[in-house]
Amino acid sequence: MTPLQGCLLVSALLFAxxxxxxxxxxxxxxxxxxxxxxxxxxxxxxxxxxxxxxNPEALSGMMVVIFSIAIAAAEAAVGLALIIAIYRxxxxxxxxxxxxxxx
Amino acid sequence: MTWIAQNLWLIPVLPLAASGVIAVNKQRQRxxxxxxxxxxxxxxxxxxxxxxxxxxxxHGDNGVFRExxxxxxxxxxxxxxxxxxxxxxxxxxxxxxxxxVSLLIFIFSVGYMEHDxxxxxxxxxxxxxxxxxxxxxxxxxxxxxxICWELVGLTSYLLIGFWxxxxxxxxxxxxxxxxTRIGDLGLLLGMVxxxxxxxxxxxxxxxxxxxxxxxxxxxxxxxxxxxxxxSTAIGLLIxxxxxxxxxxxxxxxxxPDAMEGPTPVSALIHAATMxxxxxxxxxxxxxxxxAHAPIGAVDIPPSDLxxxxxxxxxxxxxxxxxxxxxxxxxxxxxxxxxxxxxxxSTVSQLGxxxxxxxxxxxxxxxxxxxxHAFFKALLFLGSGSVIHGCHEEQDVRxxxxxxxxxPVTFATYAIGMLALSGFPLFFSGFWSKDEILHSxxxxxxxxxxxxxxxxGALLTAFYMTRQVALxxxxxYRGTGVMEQGSDADKSAVQHSNTPSLHHSISAPHESPxxxxxxxxxxxxxxxxxxxxxxxxxxxxxxxxxxxxxxFNFSKLTEGGTLGLMLASxxxxxxxxxLGWWLYGKRxxxxxEEPDVLQVAQPAAFRLLENKYFxxxxxxxxxxxxxxxxxxxCDFLDRWIxxxxxxxxxxxxxxxxxxxxxxxxxxxxxxxxxxxxTLREGGGEISKWHSGRVQTYLRVIGVALVVLVLFLxxxxxS
Numbered sequence: 076m077t078p079l080q081g082c083l084l085v086s087a088l089l090f091a092x093x094x095x096x097x098x099x100x101x102x103x104x105x106x107x108x109x110x111x112x113x114x115x116x117x118x119x120x121x122x123x124x125x126x127x128x129x130n131p132e133a134l135s136g137m138m139v140v141i142f143s144i145a146i147a148a149a150e151a152a153v154g155l156a157l158i159i160a161i162y163r164x165x166x167x168x169x170x171x172x173x174x175x176x177x178x
Numbered sequence: 179m180t181w182i183a184q185n186l187w188l189i190p191v192l193p194l195a196a197s198g199v200i201a202v203n204k205q206r207q208r209x210x211x212x213x214x215x216x217x218x219x220x221x222x223x224x225x226x227x228x229x230x231x232x233x234x235x236x237h238g239d240n241g242v243f244r245e246x247x248x249x250x251x252x253x254x255x256x257x258x259x260x261x262x263x264x265x266x267x268x269x270x271x272x273x274x275x276x277x278x279v280s281l282l283i284f285i286f287s288v289g290y291m292e293h294d295x296x297x298x299x300x301x302x303x304x305x306x307x308x309x310x311x312x313x314x315x316x317x318x319x320x321x322x323x324x325i326c327w328e329l330v331g332l333t334s335y336l337l338i339g340f341w342x343x344x345x346x347x348x349x350x351x352x353x354x355x356x357x358t359r360i361g362d363l364g365l366l367l368g369m370v371x372x373x374x375x376x377x378x379x380x381x382x383x384x385x386x387x388x389x390x391x392x393x394x395x396x397x398x399x400x401x402x403x404x405x406x407x408x409s410t411a412i413g414l415l416i417x418x419x420x421x422x423x424x425x426x427x428x429x430x431x432x433x434p435d436a437m438e439g440p441t442p443v444s445a446l447i448h449a450a451t452m453x454x455x456x457x458x459x460x461x462x463x464x465x466x467x468x469a470h471a472p473i474g475a476v477d478i479p480p481s482d483l484x485x486x487x488x489x490x491x492x493x494x495x496x497x498x499x500x501x502x503x504x505x506x507x508x509x510x511x512x513x514x515x516x517x518x519x520x521x522x523s524t525v526s527q528l529g530x531x532x533x534x535x536x537x538x539x540x541x542x543x544x545x546x547x548x549x550h551a552f553f554k555a556l557l558f559l560g561s562g563s564v565i566h567g568c569h570e571e572q573d574v575r576x577x578x579x580x581x582x583x584x585p586v587t588f589a590t591y592a593i594g595m596l597a598l599s600g601f602p603l604f605f606s607g608f609w610s611k612d613e614i615l616h617s618x619x620x621x622x623x624x625x626x627x628x629x630x631x632x633x634g635a636l637l638t639a640f641y642m643t644r645q646v647a648l649x650x651x652x653x654y655r656g657t658g659v660m661e662q663g664s665d666a667d668k669s670a671v672q673h674s675n676t677p678s679l680h681h682s683i684s685a686p687h688e689s690p691x692x693x694x695x696x697x698x699x700x701x702x703x704x705x706x707x708x709x710x711x712x713x714x715x716x717x718x719x720x721x722x723x724x725x726x727x728x729f730n731f732s733k734l735t736e737g738g739t740l741g742l743m744l745a746s747x748x749x750x751x752x753x754x755x756l757g758w759w760l761y762g763k764r765x766x767x768x769x770e771e772p773d774v775l776q777v778a779q780p781a782a783f784r785l786l787e788n789k790y791f792x793x794x795x796x797x798x799x800x801x802x803x804x805x806x807x808x809x810x811c812d813f814l815d816r817w818i819x820x821x822x823x824x825x826x827x828x829x830x831x832x833x834x835x836x837x838x839x840x841x842x843x844x845x846x847x848x849x850x851x852x853x854x855t856l857r858e859g860g861g862e863i864s865k866w867h868s869g870r871v872q873t874y875l876r877v878i879g880v881a882l883v884v885l886v887l888f889l890x891x892x893x894x895s
Contacts, residue, residue: 174870
């Protein structure tokens with residue numbers, strides 16, 4: 076097993092865990108946590124493909140991941156703010172009870 | 179232009195206004211109605227006297243005095259319709275007669291209708307009638323004449339049917355209206371034709387009128403398809419109107435039935451004035467009737483017939499008049515209703531007037547019209563007084579001996595009867611009838627009208643004697659107090675103001691002064707009027723023809739006049755004697771006893787009693803044909819036209835049903851189904867949109883997996 080394969084396996088696992096968390100958790104914060112996990116799995120893939128790719132000298136993968144982490148931070152802030160706003164409105168963060176988006 | 183000719187319109191407008199005011203007032207204001215009606219008639223009478231004196235003043239200036247005034251009524255195309263009125267001797271004499279007789283009858287009506295509930299309505303109609311009749315008299319325009327003529331017909335209808343709750347009165351009113359309509363159709367056609375020929379309906383208009391020389395000259399030369407001069411054809415059409423209104427032979431049936439109306443109405447309308455309107459019409463259009471005399475075809479006696487040409491139209495007038503005179507007089511012999519006897523007598527006398535117009539010209543006919551108006555009004559009012567006094571009994575067989583109960587009525591009635599019979603020398607009827615017979619004797623075409631007229635005169639004297647003998651002589655044959663207690667009680671209450679009622683409740687009684695005074699006045703005129711038209715002093719003739727009258731006793735003996743007078747006097751005495759011998763000397767004992775003539779000649783009497791079955795003949799022919807035509811039209815309407823309409827309806831209905839079906843079950847249903855499906859599908863799909871973000875995520879995840887698997891396997895293959 077090459078190190079790349081190992082990395083990809085970890086990232087795939089991480090993505091699966093994140094997906095499962097995002098899909099199954101009823102608490103909005105935990106769903107957000109799952110989303111973060113999936114995002115970080117993607118970041119791990121970026122790093123892995125850059126490190127074991129054909130051109131590891133250029134810092135391209137690192138750059139992308141740093142941007143991605145910045146975006147993730149912003150996204151987390153926005154997501155948490157949304158959750159707080161939702162909580163204030165509905166007095167709950169249970170996603171099953173928040174279904175106003177339905178048609 | 180005299181003042182009165184300018185303002186002649188006031189005469190008809192005054193009673194018209196009175197009638198209008200009465201019409202809008204309340205039912206109970208009897209005094210107001212009577213005052214207005216009589217007041218307006220007094221004014222109209224005074225104005226008529228002014229008009230009469232104006233014509234007298236200008237009498238004999240140059241030719242006939244004639245003044246026209248009027249106004250433009252309405253414009254059609256480039257032409258104006260004028261409504262003009264005319265003052266000439268004919269108008270003046272009629273105005274005085276109509277307004278005077280109307281006035282007396284109005285006064286009489288106040289007494290006669292005193293207890294009637296619809297007193298106001300009666301006076302409203304009566305005033306309207308007077309207005310229309312005066313309008314007829316003053317009209318210088320055939321259109322105005324026709325309007326007033328129809329108004330007269332209308333009021334006649336309204337007044338015959340005044341007691342419309344009686345079915346017989348309602349039927350009589352209808353009969354009168356429809357029968358006269360036949361004549362009026364002729365008049366209308368004549369009017370239209372006259373307008374087409376001459377372009378004017380004015381009688382006299384400074385040489386442009388339709389009765390003046392230029393218009394007559396064109397009409398005489400034009401020929402119709404049948405080879406008859408246009409003037410004759412128009413004259414005959416107009417005469418048809420006169421036949422209807424004056425109850426001449428084929429159309430006389432309505433006049434006796436018209437006696438269903440109140441007696442003053444019978445006196446005013448169906449004896450004195452309206453029925454004379456037909457005679458007046460012929461007199462008015464006399465120039466038209468007499469135009470185109472065949473020159474040299476006949477030798478005209480110099481005395482009376484100098485102006486008279488004998489045209490076809492005048493011959494028709496003469497024959498119809500003569501036949502009507504004898505026909506109606508013979509019917510009157512066998513009647514038992516006091517008013518019907520007088521009605522047939524009226525028809526007969528109208529026949530005399532027509533005869534007079536036909537053979538002798540305007541003056542002869544008009545003279546009898548005027549004298550007849552007075553004595554016939556007198557007779558009718560007298561009969562009204564009798565009927566009033568006998569508690570609404572009209573059957574002469576149930577009267578008798580009234581001489582001692584009603585002396586004033588008897589005296590005046592006797593004068594009227596003698597005048598009508600033509601009792602020599604002292605009564606007006608003698609002079610006027612004698613003049614007619616004299617003219618008929620001199621008629622160049624045939625002597626038959628003269629003999630018919632003589633026979634009619636004999637019958638007239640006979641039936642009047644019969645009537646007077648039955649009503650006033652002998653013993654009272656009316657029903658006693660026991661049989662009609664309730665009626666008698668009622669009339670006792672009604673007539674409690676009459677003095678002669680103390681001895682017996684149901685005995686006949688004299689009428690109040692308001693009714694007897696007009697009788698006396700009329701009686702005076704019935705006597706005196708004759709003297710303005712004697713052969714010795716033919717003032718009336720001269721007045722109408724614009725010639726100065728001469729006083730000449732020798733005329734009495736000239737030209738066979740004296741012989742004729744003696745002959746007619748002999749005829750009258752024969753009639754009177756015969757009547758008295760049959761009815762006066764040997765009075766009937768009871769009301770049910772058969773008539774003397776009935777015993778002697780049952781078949782002839784039956785024929786006369788049933789008025790020659792004219793009504794029955796009309797029933798069997800005209801009325802039945804009419805009913806048949808109506809039924810035919812009904813059939814056409816119901817089945818042919820109605821069927822066509824029904825067919826169209828059905829087709830339309832079927833088509834619309836089809837449309838409805840396609841609409842409901844094809845178009846709508848398809849549309850509805852697709853809409854429903856779409857809506858339901860949307861509903862189904864919208865269920866997926868649960869609003870649960872995690873479900874969406876799950877689906878995305880599964881889809882991702884499926885996509886990945888698809889890519890992997892897709893690449894492999």
